[in-house]
Amino acid sequence: MGCFTTLDDSPMLRCKLQEMESSVDGLKDRCKLLTKASRKYRDGLLNMHQSEKEFASALEEVCMDNDEDHVAMGSFVTVLNQLATYHHTLHTQIEELLFEPLQRWQVFLSEVKDLRRKLDKSGSEYDEQRSRYLSMKKKTKPEVLEKQAAELQSARRDFDEARFAVAQRLAAVEVRKKYEFLDALASSMEAHMHFFRRGLDLFSGLEPKIQSALEVVEGHRAEEKHEEELLESLVAVQRDNAAARTLASSECASPSACGPLQFTGQAARKASEIESVVRASLEGGGQHVSIIKQGYLYKRSSNMRGGWKRRFFILDSLGTLCYYRNKDAHSAASTVNLLFSTVKPNAEDPSLRCCFRIVSSSKTYTLQAENETEVTQWMEALQAVIAVLINNSTAEQLRALTADPPPGMNHHRGRHRRNLSVDSDISVQSEGDFAMVERVASRDRHLLRTVESLEESTPPNAALCSANCFAFRRYLHDASGGGQQPNRKDAGAYPEVQTPAPPVGAGDEASLLEVLRRVPGNSACADCGAADPDWASLSFGVTLCIECSGVHRQMGVHISKVRSLTLDVRVWEPSVVQMFQQLGNQFVNSVLEEKAPRRTNDQEDTWLWSADSDGEDEVADSAIMSRDTLADAGGLRATCKPSAGDGLAEKEKFAVAKYIDRRFTAPCAVRPEELRETLWEAVASGDLQGTLRLILKGGDVNEWHAHIGSVRLMSEALEVAEGLGIPVPETVTERGAMELSLLHLAAKVGATANVELLLQRGAAIDAPDMYGRTPLHYAILFQQAEAAKLLIRKGADASLKDMSHCNALDTAVTMGRVTDEELFLMLSGCQGTGGQALC
Numbered sequence: 001m002g003c004f005t006t007l008d009d010s011p012m013l014r015c016k017l018q019e020m021e022s023s024v025d026g027l028k029d030r031c032k033l034l035t036k037a038s039r040k041y042r043d044g045l046l047n048m049h050q051s052e053k054e055f056a057s058a059l060e061e062v063c064m065d066n067d068e069d070h071v072a073m074g075s076f077v078t079v080l081n082q083l084a085t086y087h088h089t090l091h092t093q094i095e096e097l098l099f100e101p102l103q104r105w106q107v108f109l110s111e112v113k114d115l116r117r118k119l120d121k122s123g124s125e126y127d128e129q130r131s132r133y134l135s136m137k138k139k140t141k142p143e144v145l146e147k148q149a150a151e152l153q154s155a156r157r158d159f160d161e162a163r164f165a166v167a168q169r170l171a172a173v174e175v176r177k178k179y180e181f182l183d184a185l186a187s188s189m190e191a192h193m194h195f196f197r198r199g200l201d202l203f204s205g206l207e208p209k210i211q212s213a214l215e216v217v218e219g220h221r222a223e224e225k226h227e228e229e230l231l232e233s234l235v236a237v238q239r240d241n242a243a244a245r246t247l248a249s250s251e252c253a254s255p256s257a258c259g260p261l262q263f264t265g266q267a268a269r270k271a272s273e274i275e276s277v278v279r280a281s282l283e284g285g286g287q288h289v290s291i292i293k294q295g296y297l298y299k300r301s302s303n304m305r306g307g308w309k310r311r312f313f314i315l316d317s318l319g320t321l322c323y324y325r326n327k328d329a330h331s332a333a334s335t336v337n338l339l340f341s342t343v344k345p346n347a348e349d350p351s352l353r354c355c356f357r358i359v360s361s362s363k364t365y366t367l368q369a370e371n372e373t374e375v376t377q378w379m380e381a382l383q384a385v386i387a388v389l390i391n392n393s394t395a396e397q398l399r400a401l402t403a404d405p406p407p408g409m410n411h412h413r414g415r416h417r418r419n420l421s422v423d424s425d426i427s428v429q430s431e432g433d434f435a436m437v438e439r440v441a442s443r444d445r446h447l448l449r450t451v452e453s454l455e456e457s458t459p460p461n462a463a464l465c466s467a468n469c470f471a472f473r474r475y476l477h478d479a480s481g482g483g484q485q486p487n488r489k490d491a492g493a494y495p496e497v498q499t500p501a502p503p504v505g506a507g508d509e510a511s512l513l514e515v516l517r518r519v520p521g522n523s524a525c526a527d528c529g530a531a532d533p534d535w536a537s538l539s540f541g542v543t544l545c546i547e548c549s550g551v552h553r554q555m556g557v558h559i560s561k562v563r564s565l566t567l568d569v570r571v572w573e574p575s576v577v578q579m580f581q582q583l584g585n586q587f588v589n590s591v592l593e594e595k596a597p598r599r600t601n602d603q604e605d606t607w608l609w610s611a612d613s614d615g616e617d618e619v620a621d622s623a624i625m626s627r628d629t630l631a632d633a634g635g636l637r638a639t640c641k642p643s644a645g646d647g648l649a650e651k652e653k654f655a656v657a658k659y660i661d662r663r664f665t666a667p668c669a670v671r672p673e674e675l676r677e678t679l680w681e682a683v684a685s686g687d688l689q690g691t692l693r694l695i696l697k698g699g700d701v702n703e704w705h706a707h708i709g710s711v712r713l714m715s716e717a718l719e720v721a722e723g724l725g726i727p728v729p730e731t732v733t734e735r736g737a738m739e740l741s742l743l744h745l746a747a748k749v750g751a752t753a754n755v756e757l758l759l760q761r762g763a764a765i766d767a768p769d770m771y772g773r774t775p776l777h778y779a780i781l782f783q784q785a786e787a788a789k790l791l792i793r794k795g796a797d798a799s800l801k802d803m804s805h806c807n808a809l810d811t812a813v814t815m816g817r818v819t820d821e822e823l824f825l826m827l828s829g830c831q832g833t834g835g836q837a838l839c
């Protein structure tokens with residue numbers, strides 16, 4: 001059982017001890033090795049803890065900046081911190097359970113050596129004492145002998161004790177070597193097991209988050225791929241565009257071969273595409289807005305210094321043109337109001353290349369592109385958009401427009417823009433005006449319908465349209481080149497286009513402007529006096545500045561039909577031009593502003609506008625007009641004729657007073673009961689001014705006339721028809737006997753300007769007399785070919801039959817003298833269509 005049966009000193013015991021000691025040496029070496037390794041291991045765990053801590057805190061710091069990933073990353077940080085704590089615990093346990101016991105064990109084993117040395121020492125001491133004692137003689141004094149015997153006794157006792165100690169330690173080692181290692185290792189393994197168990201719990205909780213994070217990663221990966229593909233296609237498109245640009249510029253290298261503003265067939269198709277895109281966006285209420293064109297342009301600063309700045313312009317399908325500065329793409333962009341703008345080629349300085357201008361009511365933007373192709377594209381896009389905007393401008397949009405600061409105020413956009421919030425006073429004012437407009441609208445609903453049908457209908461075929469164009473060009477040629485001013489006083493000798501002339505070329509627009517501005521008063525806006533107006537009201541025959549044209553448009557198409565002299569080319573038929581030539585701002589204002597109070601000196605402008613800074617330069621505070629001042633000014637001058645620099649609110653008030661309320665129109669000179677006959681006489685004598693004056697003073701263009709004049713005319717018509725073999729109809733319409741309209745009379749007289757005026761004022765185009773004969777019938781019967789063509793172009797229904805079952809064409813054929821091929825073509829063209837307006 002035990003290691004020793006006896007501890008008596010003997011060679012056998014010594015041998016046994018020797019044996020056991022050498023086995024302890026081996027044990028000690030192994031223990032030393034293990035202790036060293038466990039120290040390293042323990043330190044490694046502490047390092048692990050520290051590096052996990054550091055990593056977690058670094059991760060936490062990084063996540064702070066990225067909100068999106070923070071949720072997943074945040075839980076990772078928590079777990080890492082927790083794991084670091086677990087590692088620290090494990091480290092402590094390894095220290096206590098493995099390293100320290102091993103260290104103690106090693107010390108325990110090392111002590112065997114010391115005990116052995118003690119044993120050897122006490123053994124020699126014992127040997128020495130014994131020899132000394134035995135070497136004593138018999139005659140030695142008993143006290144000395146006794147002392148020596150005591151010392152020998154003590155040495156022997158020490159030797160025995162040392163031997164026992166060694167034996168005990170060796171026996172202890174022999175027992176403890178069986179469990180010391182095992183205990184340390186098993187305990188540390190158990191600590192490990194706990195560590196991993198807690199770790200598993202920790203990561204089990206994290207697992208869903210890891211999964212979802214991986215899904216997010218997968219999603220982002222897919223996105224990345226998609227983005228890459230998108231970008232690749234974008235790059236491809238850009239490369240194509242760049243190649244196309246290079247090609248185009250090389251094609252346009254020779255300026256004689258390709259002018260800067262050559263509009264190709266392809267470009268024209270593009271313009272119509274743009275128009276349909278813009279229309280779709282506007283009709284969709286701005287739900288789908290796409291970019292029509294964007295890119296960098298050089299923009300001339302509108303201040304006195306006039307530097308050029310590179311800006312990024314975006315034209316979108318809502319017709320908004322805005323531009324950004326490079327530095328702050330996120331800040332609000334500056335917006336160019338396109339609604340009342342025109343686009344013109346070239347800069348004011350003609351020596352500059354690749355320039356164009358956007359001229360709006362309040363300012364002019366001079367822009368420069370990098371090449372002529374870009375200029376062309378920008379101008380096409382802008383013109384297409386403006387065309388749609390003008391046609392689409394609804395009351396709502398115009399109302400929104402009036403909510404903008406009045407044009408003068410636009411000079412102060414930029415730094416002070418936010419201070420100058422929408423002028424509520426003006427808005428309220430506009431609301432009031434609109435209510436008034438609405439009232440007028442309901443009164444004149446029928447008139448509106450007539451007007452709109454005239455305006456909106458489209459030509460039935462291209463041949464007729466081109467015929468119209470040709471006629472217009474001939475007229476322009478005659479009017480500007482030939483200088484034959486129509487003589488309106490000479491009744492019966494109305495200017496008609498008879499002499500064929502070569503078509504007028506590219507100068508059409510300039511010629512039209514020239515012709516119309518020559519008319520007295522037309523060189524200044526009829527309402528505010530602004531110079532060089534290039535808009536016009538067809539309803540009144542006056543020319544307007546762009547701003548007043550906006551005011552007119554706001555009043556509604558039933559009050560004033562506004563068209564551009566430069567943009568709405570199709571509108572300017574010869575008859576319209578004639579009408580304008582015979583009326584003019586001077587004459588029309590003499591009627592509509594007869595009683596208008598003039599502004600006195602003390603009411604002159606008292607504020608100053610500074611140069612437009614465009615938000616890029618400082619504006620003097622003194623130049624800003626407060627809202628109150630504006631409201632006061634509006635109230636003060638409500639009934640005064642505004643000047644060009646006045647605010648929109650004033651111009652609105654004045655226009656409503658002038659055109660809707662007719663507050664400045666003097667009462668009619670003739671008695672109301674005589675008005676009808678006087679109007680008839682004016683039309684009969686071809687007095688266009690007289691006609692309009694009476695209409696403006698209360699004459700009704702749709703009133704039926706049954707007086708001596710109308711009776712004579714109808715008898716004349718019957719006579720002509722009978723002479724042609726057309727029998728007097730046996731039945732009559734519901735129309736009152738011998739009643740005729742003014743349009744019947746104008747058609748008979750053949751005065752195209754008069755026909756035009758009556759139609760513009762809302763005359764019913766197809767109203768039949770008692771025999772079912774329309775104004776078109778009358779034009780044919782009295783051989784007024786131009787008047788007939790005009791009526792057809794304006795939408796007269798040539799298929800309508802009179803009570804003798806003759807339509808206009810039948811009547812013309814019966815006469816057997818259809819010499820005007822164009823008229824014949826138009827009459828037959830209308831048969832199938834039921835009479836559609838051409839323009």
Ligand SMILES: [Zn+2]
Pocket residue numbers: 525526527528529530544545546547548549644
């Ligand atoms: Zn004006």
